[in-house]
Amino acid sequence: MTTKKVTKKAGKKTCTTLKEHIVEIISDSGEGAQRCGQSLGSIAARMGNGIWTTEIIPAEIRPPARSVAGASGNRIRIGSSYITNGGDETDLVVAFNEQVLLGRVNARELKPGCIILLENMWRSHNDQNIVKSYTEAYERLVKAGYKVVEIPMEEECLKLTSNAKRGKNMFALGILCYIYSFELQMARDQIALTFGKKEKSVIDANVELLEAGHKWAEANIDFRFSIPATPSGKQQISINGNTSLALGVMASGMDICAMYPITPATSASHYLSEAFEKVGGIVHQAEDEIAACAFAIGASYAGKCTVTITSGPGYSLKQEAIGLAVMAEIPLVVVNVQRGGPSTGQPTKVEQGDLLTTIYGSHGDAPKVVMAPATIEDCFYSVITARRIAETFNTVVVILSDASLSSSQQPFDRPQFQESWLAPPIDQSPVPAGAKPYDWDPVTGIARRFIPGQPGGMHTVTGLAHDRDSHVAYDPDINQEGLRARSLKLAALQKTLLPPEVFGAPKGDLLVIGWGSTKGAIEEAVEGLRAEGKKVASINLRFLQPMQPGIKEIMQRYKKVLTIETNWSDNPNDELINEDSRRYSSLATLLRSRYLVDVDCWTEVRGQPVKPRTIRQVLLAKLEK
Amino acid sequence: MKLSATKQLLDLYKEQSALEDYQSGVPRWCTGCGDNAILTAVQRLCRDEGLRPEKTVFVSGIGCSSRFPHYMKTYGFHGIHGRAFPVAEGVKMSRPDLTVFVNTGDGDCCSIGAAHWIHALRYNMNMTVFLHDNQIYGLTKKQASPTSPIGTKSNTTPRGSYLDALNPLTVSLGVSNVSFIAQAVDWIPETLYEIVKAAYHHKGFSFVRIIQRCPEWLPKSLDPWLQDPERVQLLHHANGLQISQGLSRVYKNQVEHDPLDIHRAREIASNTDIIPVGILYQNREVACYEDTRHSGALRTVEAIKKNFNAELDKYSV
Ligand SMILES: Cc1ncc(C[n+]2csc(CCOP(=O)(O)OP(=O)(O)O)c2C)c(N)n1
Ligand code: SF4
Ligand SMILES: [Mg+2]
Numbered sequence: 001m002t003t004k005k006v007t008k009k010a011g012k013k014t015c016t017t018l019k020e021h022i023v024e025i026i027s028d029s030g031e032g033a034q035r036c037g038q039s040l041g042s043i044a045a046r047m048g049n050g051i052w053t054t055e056i057i058p059a060e061i062r063p064p065a066r067s068v069a070g071a072s073g074n075r076i077r078i079g080s081s082y083i084t085n086g087g088d089e090t091d092l093v094v095a096f097n098e099q100v101l102l103g104r105v106n107a108r109e110l111k112p113g114c115i116i117l118l119e120n121m122w123r124s125h126n127d128q129n130i131v132k133s134y135t136e137a138y139e140r141l142v143k144a145g146y147k148v149v150e151i152p153m154e155e156e157c158l159k160l161t162s163n164a165k166r167g168k169n170m171f172a173l174g175i176l177c178y179i180y181s182f183e184l185q186m187a188r189d190q191i192a193l194t195f196g197k198k199e200k201s202v203i204d205a206n207v208e209l210l211e212a213g214h215k216w217a218e219a220n221i222d223f224r225f226s227i228p229a230t231p232s233g234k235q236q237i238s239i240n241g242n243t244s245l246a247l248g249v250m251a252s253g254m255d256i257c258a259m260y261p262i263t264p265a266t267s268a269s270h271y272l273s274e275a276f277e278k279v280g281g282i283v284h285q286a287e288d289e290i291a292a293c294a295f296a297i298g299a300s301y302a303g304k305c306t307v308t309i310t311s312g313p314g315y316s317l318k319q320e321a322i323g324l325a326v327m328a329e330i331p332l333v334v335v336n337v338q339r340g341g342p343s344t345g346q347p348t349k350v351e352q353g354d355l356l357t358t359i360y361g362s363h364g365d366a367p368k369v370v371m372a373p374a375t376i377e378d379c380f381y382s383v384i385t386a387r388r389i390a391e392t393f394n395t396v397v398v399i400l401s402d403a404s405l406s407s408s409q410q411p412f413d414r415p416q417f418q419e420s421w422l423a424p425p426i427d428q429s430p431v432p433a434g435a436k437p438y439d440w441d442p443v444t445g446i447a448r449r450f451i452p453g454q455p456g457g458m459h460t461v462t463g464l465a466h467d468r469d470s471h472v473a474y475d476p477d478i479n480q481e482g483l484r485a486r487s488l489k490l491a492a493l494q495k496t497l498l499p500p501e502v503f504g505a506p507k508g509d510l511l512v513i514g515w516g517s518t519k520g521a522i523e524e525a526v527e528g529l530r531a532e533g534k535k536v537a538s539i540n541l542r543f544l545q546p547m548q549p550g551i552k553e554i555m556q557r558y559k560k561v562l563t564i565e566t567n568w569s570d571n572p573n574d575e576l577i578n579e580d581s582r583r584y585s586s587l588a589t590l591l592r593s594r595y596l597v598d599v600d601c602w603t604e605v606r607g608q609p610v611k612p613r614t615i616r617q618v619l620l621a622k623l624e625k
Numbered sequence: 626m627k628l629s630a631t632k633q634l635l636d637l638y639k640e641q642s643a644l645e646d647y648q649s650g651v652p653r654w655c656t657g658c659g660d661n662a663i664l665t666a667v668q669r670l671c672r673d674e675g676l677r678p679e680k681t682v683f684v685s686g687i688g689c690s691s692r693f694p695h696y697m698k699t700y701g702f703h704g705i706h707g708r709a710f711p712v713a714e715g716v717k718m719s720r721p722d723l724t725v726f727v728n729t730g731d732g733d734c735c736s737i738g739a740a741h742w743i744h745a746l747r748y749n750m751n752m753t754v755f756l757h758d759n760q761i762y763g764l765t766k767k768q769a770s771p772t773s774p775i776g777t778k779s780n781t782t783p784r785g786s787y788l789d790a791l792n793p794l795t796v797s798l799g800v801s802n803v804s805f806i807a808q809a810v811d812w813i814p815e816t817l818y819e820i821v822k823a824a825y826h827h828k829g830f831s832f833v834r835i836i837q838r839c840p841e842w843l844p845k846s847l848d849p850w851l852q853d854p855e856r857v858q859l860l861h862h863a864n865g866l867q868i869s870q871g872l873s874r875v876y877k878n879q880v881e882h883d884p885l886d887i888h889r890a891r892e893i894a895s896n897t898d899i900i901p902v903g904i905l906y907q908n909r910e911v912a913c914y915e916d917t918r919h920s921g922a923l924r925t926v927e928a929i930k931k932n933f934n935a936e937l938d939k940y941s942v
Contacts, residue, residue, distance in 0.1 A: 045942035237940040250933055255924065256719055279932040280922035282718065287744040291711035294704065294741075298715025301702060302682065302723060306715070324705050411942050417930045452700040452716070452723055455679045460649075460694040460701030463687075471650070472695065 015181065015224040020050075020079035022087050022111075023180075025172060026104060027096035028065045029058055029072035032169030036094075037074020038409075039194060040176055043186050044076065045238045045411045048231030050083035051076055052520075053240075053409035054609070056104075057348045066130070071100035078180070081230050084375070084520025086408065088613040090114055092179070094172050096153070097122060098137035105141070107608075113145050115223075117175065119168070120150035149221070151175070156216055160208055167209045174213020181226040184214055235414040241379045241405030242268035245335055248383025249307055250276050251415065253422030254333070256306045258284045258295040263347040264403045265311040265337035289314035293321035297330055301461065302452050304423045305331040305390045307383070312341045312354055315361075322396055323362030326486060328461040329438070329449060331390035333383065338402040340607055349607030350404040352516055353567045355586035358398050359545050367487050368396040370545040374519035376405055377412035378542070384421045391423065393489045394449050400544070402566075404517040404609040431457035436468040440481070445488030490546045499550030500539040503527075507557035508535025510623055513599070514564050515541045515587055518610055522564055525615035536619060544590070552595045561599045562622050563588045564615055569603040647671045647678065649698040659811030659837030660690050660757055666818045667726070667755070668697070670825055681724045684713040686738060688730035689764045690757030690837070707737030710745040710754075714914075717750045721915050725752040731772040732762045735791055739771075746800040748914040749830045755821075756793060756832065759839035760846065767842040777846070793834045794894035794905060798887065804829035804911040806890065807904045810836045812851060813876075816859065816902055819866055823904055829911055836900060850900055854878070860893065860903025 023040065027033035034055065041053040054075045063070035077087040089111035095101035096119045104110055122134035141148050157164035157171050170191070177187045188207050195203045239247070246268045249257055257276070259269045273283045286292035289310055296306040310318065315336045325332045340346025341353045358370050369389055373382040379401055386397040431450055437459040438447045447468075450457030459470040465482060467473040504526045514522045519540040526538045539554060541547065555561045569585035570577045584592065588601035602618045604610055647668045654660045671681065681699040685691035687706035694701025700723075704712045713727045734742050734756050745754075761779065762768040769779045769786040772793060776785040797806050805827040809820040817835065824831035838847055850856045854875050860882040861868050868879060878899070882889060884907035893901045922928070 042942060236942050237937050238942045239940045243940070247933070247936060250929070250936070253929065256715075258715065275932065275936050277920065278922065279928050280920055280924040282918050284714075284718065284918070286711060287740055290708060291714075291741055291744070294708040294711035295715040295718070297704075298684070298702070298712035298717075299719035300715070301712075302716040303719035306719070320705055321708065328702075414937055414941065417933050419926050419930075422926060422929065452682050452720065453679055458649075458678050458698055458700050460683070460697075460703050462695070462703040463705050464703065 013222060013224055015226055018225050018227050020077065020083070020087070021092060021180070021225060021227060022075065022077045022090045023176065024056070024073060024075040024090045024093040024104070024109075025169075025176075026056060026071040026073035026093065026100045027169070028070055028100065029062060031072075031096055031165060033073030033096065035194065036169035036173045037076055039173055039187070039190050041074065041076045041409060042238060043177065043182050043190050044078045044180070045236070046186055046190070047182055048229030049227055050079040050081050051238070051409070051411065052083040052086050054086045055407040057407065059346070059348055066097045066099040068099050068103040068106065071103045078227050080228055082232075083410065085524060085612065086404075086521075086609050087524075088611045093117070094176065095119065096168060098134050101141075102137055110146070113147060116141060116146050116148045117151050117172075118148055119153045121152070121154035123150070156212060157209060160212055161205065167205070170206045170209035171213035171216075174210040174215070175217040175221070177210070178214045178217035179221060179224055181224060184211070232413070236411040237414045238409055238411040239376065240267075240407060240409045241373070241376045241401055242337065243271050244376050244379035245309070245383055245399070245401060246271040246275070247415075248380040250281065251380070251417065251421050252384045252387040253304065254307050254387055255280070255304050256282045256284065256296070256299045257309060258286055258292040258299070258306065259309045260286050260289045260292045260314060262289075262311045262314045264339055264406045265309050265314070265335065267406070268309050268335070268337070289317040290321060293318035293334070297321060297325050297332055300325070300332050301328070301330045303426055305333060305387050307333040307335060307387075309335040309337070311337050311339050313344065315354060315358070319362045322368065323364065323366045324463045325396045326362065326366040326368055327463045329394040329447065329486070330461070331394055332396045333386045333390050334396060334398045335383070336398060336400050337406045338400060340605070346607050348403065350402055350517070350609050351566050351605055351607065352400070352402055352518075352586070353605075354400060355515070355544060355567065356589065358400060359590070365483055365487070367490050368398060368545065369393070369490065369493060369543070370398045370400060371543055372400045372516040372541070373405065374516060374540045374542065375412070376408065376410045379405055380415060387423060389493060393446060393493055395486070395489055400516060402517050426451050426453075428453045430455040437461070437470045438466065438468045438482075438485075440468065440485035443488070444492035445485035446492065447485070494546035494549065497543055497546070497548045499554070500541055500548050502537050502539055502554060504530050504537030505535045506537070508537060509558060510534075510536045510560045510562065510619060511555060511558035512536065512538040512562055512564055512615075512619065513541065513587065513591065514538065515544060518564055518566065521610050521612045521615055524612035525619060528612070528616055529619055534623060536623070541587070544587070547590075547594065551591070552597065555591075555595060555597050555599070560622060561591075561597060562619075563591065563599060563601045564610065564618065565601065565603045566605060566610060567603055568605055569601045644668050644672050647698050649696055652696045653692065654689060655841045657838065657840040658689070659759065659835070659839070660693065662811040662814060662817060663755060663757060663835055663837065664693065664696055666814065666821045669818060670821050671697075671699070673822075674825065676724055680722065681726070682716055683726045683728060684709050684716060685728040686730070686733035687764070688733050688757075688762070690728055690730040690759075691733060693728035707733055708741065709733065710738060710741040713752055714745065714748060714750055717752055718915050718918065721751075721919065727752055727754040729754065729756055730763070731756065731758045731760060731770045731793070735771040735793055735796075743796075743800055746797055746830055746832065747802045749802045749804050749911050750915050751828050751830070751913045753821075753824045753831045754833065756834045757837045758793065758834050759837045759843065760790070761839055761842050763839050763842060774846070777843070779842075790897075792894065792897070795891060797832055798891050798894055798906060802911050803906065804908050805831040805904075806894075806906045807831070807833045808836070808900070808902055809833055810850075810857065810900060810902055811838055813857070813872070813902065815869065815872055816866065820902075820904065823866070827907060828909065829913055856899050858896075858899045858901045860901055860905065862904075864907070865904040
């Protein structure tokens, strides 16, 4: 997205009007940059700006102070209107030390010429090594063309507090509120909200620091921005993807969530443990993921559909039990907040590596529904939909979220609670004489399940091959019939789905296909190219299994089709790679095998959300080829 | 047509009066398999206690013994190897009104499901567990199990198994929150029934290790105990089992043991020469996890909606 700049004089200073800006606040962990960033995001959102906040999380809980890999903080993309993704590189960064900053520079996360507000206490530090590394870094950054503004944050804060470490973040917030022309009162309100549980003296101290930062910036900073807001006019909430999933669990009427802690999924369960349990919901922390999944299956079997929440390694452990739920036809919602893999991989980083293992995983043919929310709002509604599908079709529904959605925050329209979202009470009525527990419908494969407590419905569900009475059966025809029924349910669901919406040109040169969290960045790139007259379009697949109808017909309207994903695919330019050996990305593999269309792929596994600018370059290259 | 309450109660009584009402299918266990005796004892329990078949769930894993639920005319869940406990816990958590039983083998419980077993003891959910301990993997055709005595010849240990057997009793008695541990043998139906009954009546996780014969793979391994009644020690106590006169004539090795005495229980459990039979430990005071977790908050539509909106308020911008 290009920034439109209108510069006007405000007093003796210039105030530049921007369409959007990306701001980052980073520190050692524990220094409060996260809170500063979150507050800034919330203030912007209350001003009516579009925002996309991304957490910057070091891999370790407490990396050593002043380390290149230790950056902790937040990155906020602030725009005039709705923002769909984290955008490209950063325009302005506040850094509490030069080392965490260098980490971001090395990761190529800063825009050339980016404004850097840098804590300068290190210049006069007792330790000569620190002084040296600071001055060297400073010079290197200036030379590289960054606009570095040194700020005596520590010194200024010490005027107000004995422990500057604890107040710096609010001082920085004050500076940023000044720079982005946010109303100071909004910031005061935000502080009151953030520290709402603390004593008034804490709130007052923080407000004082905020105001000091603001005042300092007014006196010392010679630039100022404004990003005019276009409020949606609707009531909005701003949350991250995991909170959104958790709210979805609450609104779906499910009673129990079984889990085992794993990054980046755990915060959803943390939140549920707080909020869900107030109304009798139960979060069971099991002894491992196998137990969590089996527990959820047992709970679903005897009652309402249950959810289990995990990430990649935990998902692998659940696979056998997921097969059991598929085989025994027990409703179950599994949330997999994907992270980098394989093995322990990159726990805090973004990747979409679990698609094929989800679709094909668990041994044998274990057809299950696989959905992928594309936005933070989607995370919420996906759970409600998943619960309903699971109970309608008596099967497993997997929701594939990822670390990009889980750690990003975005405002969206406040959901209006509907009673129909809630799971209905379980059936406890007597089962009609002669009814069978697996009376598979010949067309849809659906059978009505009998729930313990229903008189006359007694039977033993089993993971072994079974007949309509749920009797273990190795008869060849019966096995064939069971597999057919379980597979048909996906076809039946498929008939209820709508084709994906095409974003961009209805036909043309290039169609980009994505799934999950890449939607916003892909659409931004497509929109930019369209504005330049390119005939490109994109679709985002919400259902990966079964797939929505009409996909082949859409693909045929474009000369080329390309998927963009954050999972592995071989680069066709590598020496050993050719059509015989190339491993395609997950979605491309699925599309190629299903539709016999020559779908190409471009993927990246840098642990970061793909940037719109990167996608733009990929698309331009693909258009030219 | 509506039936009067009295008529319905009478029907109920009639319905449950026969053993056949809990029997389903013909068990496919080998002749002489100890699982048959366990099945008989449990079906008798159901009849005597008048358990409603539709409110009763038998959960199992995988193994010969895990076929058990199929032979009960109740609800049943024949799951996957080693995971009977977490499935049963889920059932109990979502439906405390159901009566839950678990059937698990020595491989199922003490090997692949060992982590779940330890934690199941700790959760202390109200369910009755039968460990069908035949000291071998039956279904998969004779491999050593954790409870196989050292030296057991099997298909994976043709020269004899290498490790000392794991003792399910001492392991169980070492876990915090343990509330009911008993041991029975399949060849003394009377005590088997009494122990199964006491386990059923205990509120909490009632764990009964049943030493079970597997004539197919270990036809002689229990002979020393079968042939010498002195090597079976009956535990009795005013708060535990009472031993009938008939039984006393055969089994003279008896000892009084207070089930509240966990230290003594551990000592008795450590004895492998002699098989102790009876209730080793019972503590009625241990809280059940499902009771602790069910807050009593009413899950009405209004309450859910109100809570949901209050949460959204926190995130409003
Ligand atoms: C994940 C998994 N691993 C292995 C098996 C194979 N298997 C089935 S039953 C069993 C052991 C059965 O022994 P036990 O639990 O003692 O039951 P028994 O047959 O003796 O009653 C094994 C290893 C399986 N079904 N699933
Ligand atoms: S193999 Fe052993 S445990 Fe299995 S049914 Fe036969 S006798 Fe019983
Ligand atoms: Mg066994």
